[in-house]
Amino acid sequence: MSTDRELHLDENQLLWAVVEEAELPLPLREHLSACPQCSANKEMIEQDLVRMGQMAERFSPSPRRRVSLPVKKARRSIQWSWGWRACIGAAAAVALILVITWWSPTTRTTHRDNANMLALEMQEAEQLMTEVGRLVENALPYMYSDISTESNATSDEEFMQFVIPSIEDEILSYDLENGGVLLC
Amino acid sequence: MPKMTQKQYHARVSDSGSQVAAVVERARAGSRTAFEQLVDLFQGDIFRMAYYRTRSSMDAEDLTQEIFMQAFKNLDRLRMPERFRGWLFKIALNRIRDFNRKKKFRALFGALDDNDKVAQPYAERRDRAEALDKLMIQDFWKQVGLFLDKLSRMEREVFMLRFMDHLSIKEISQAMGKSESTVKTHLYRSIEKFKKEHSMRQFLQEATA
Numbered sequence: 001m002s003t004d005r006e007l008h009l010d011e012n013q014l015l016w017a018v019v020e021e022a023e024l025p026l027p028l029r030e031h032l033s034a035c036p037q038c039s040a041n042k043e044m045i046e047q048d049l050v051r052m053g054q055m056a057e058r059f060s061p062s063p064r065r066r067v068s069l070p071v072k073k074a075r076r077s078i079q080w081s082w083g084w085r086a087c088i089g090a091a092a093a094v095a096l097i098l099v100i101t102w103w104s105p106t107t108r109t110t111h112r113d114n115a116n117m118l119a120l121e122m123q124e125a126e127q128l129m130t131e132v133g134r135l136v137e138n139a140l141p142y143m144y145s146d147i148s149t150e151s152n153a154t155s156d157e158e159f160m161q162f163v164i165p166s167i168e169d170e171i172l173s174y175d176l177e178n179g180g181v182l183l184c
Numbered sequence: 185m186p187k188m189t190q191k192q193y194h195a196r197v198s199d200s201g202s203q204v205a206a207v208v209e210r211a212r213a214g215s216r217t218a219f220e221q222l223v224d225l226f227q228g229d230i231f232r233m234a235y236y237r238t239r240s241s242m243d244a245e246d247l248t249q250e251i252f253m254q255a256f257k258n259l260d261r262l263r264m265p266e267r268f269r270g271w272l273f274k275i276a277l278n279r280i281r282d283f284n285r286k287k288k289f290r291a292l293f294g295a296l297d298d299n300d301k302v303a304q305p306y307a308e309r310r311d312r313a314e315a316l317d318k319l320m321i322q323d324f325w326k327q328v329g330l331f332l333d334k335l336s337r338m339e340r341e342v343f344m345l346r347f348m349d350h351l352s353i354k355e356i357s358q359a360m361g362k363s364e365s366t367v368k369t370h371l372y373r374s375i376e377k378f379k380k381e382h383s384m385r386q387f388l389q390e391a392t393a
Contacts, residue, residue: 015375015379018375019353019368023368023373025346045375048388049375049378050347050348051391052387053348053350057232057348058326059324061235062228062231063227063228063231064241064245065225065245066227067227068249069220070256086214121243
């Protein structure tokens with residue numbers, strides 16, 4: 001009796017027997033097939049596992065529709081559609097990269113900088129042209145404008161004309177002396 | 185419910201392995217009918233697999249469609265027709281993983297309703313509750329969910345593939361891209377945890393009594 005008890009499968013061996021009986025050494029397999037207690041213990045675990053599998057199957061729904069297979073010609077069209085899909089995907093990726101590059105902060109800053117620089121240059125050029133125009137009209141610096149005759153040139157011109165008449169006026173005076181018609 | 189041992193349960197699937205390989209051969213040769221046969225054979229399994237992992241029959245249906253489409257397109261790449269089942273489940277695992285990843289990503293931005301995961305399955309099962317006890321169904325999925333949450337990602341996947349999707353260790357190894365010894369180790373750990381789930385095991389026994 002004691003010998004039988006020693007030969008009984010321990011839990012570890014019992015579990016290996018459930019996993020795969022062939023894993024057990026031959027004497028243990030022989031014992032398992034002969035010993036009703038050990039085989040009952042093993043079967044108890046196995047039965048519970050089988051019950052679980054059967055119940056899972058029983059408590060699951062059945063597929064409502066059958067798998068539909070493509071027709072033979074469709075195999076090629078599937079490949080084509082994948083090809084098109086890949087092309088569209090690649091095109092979308094390229095477009096995305098372009099958009100990202102275009103709208104990236106670095107690019108946007110560069111564009112803005114360029115526009116700003118252009119506006120600045122135009123402003124500077126305009127200022128320069130204004131300065132040149134001003135110099136053409138009056139080359140003297142502003143501080144000398146008060147003592148310069150340029151500023152009241154118009155009124156002085158009439159006066160100077162009165163004091164020193166021009167050659168044309170002289171001719172008119174001459175004609176007047178010679179009994180000509182007074183024009184003014 | 186008829187009592188069936190684990191061996192008998194898995195034998196049901198593996199017996200048809202050679203027949204499946206023959207159908208796969210014909211499908212690879214260009215037979216549309218053969219591929220439709222494969223759909224008939226595995227649509228239920230793949231749908232349930234997706235359902236167990238998404239808990240939504242609509243998502244499971246969409247995923248099933250995508251999985252078979254992918255299989256249909258890549259059938260030429262399958263070298264060994266006898267490994268079709270594992271190969272198909274591998275596609276399914278990847279597609280479901282992608283789906284769940286996207287779902288988590290969408291949930292990050294609040295695009296997903298919180299009730300989507302919990303409320304929807306129960307609502308969908310409402311129709312079936314006329315025949316089956318609604319409370320039992322809810323309790324079952326709750327118990328399963330609680331248990332699966334206690335497992336690591338690998339243990340959970342191995343456990344579900346083995347006992348819910350009924351794949352062999354070889355098929356699990358193929359589907360997960362792991363060695364058989366790794367699969368067995370994770371399976372051992374998950375069964376060890378299952379054995380300690382007394383309330384769940386009691387529920388299973390009472391429900392099928």
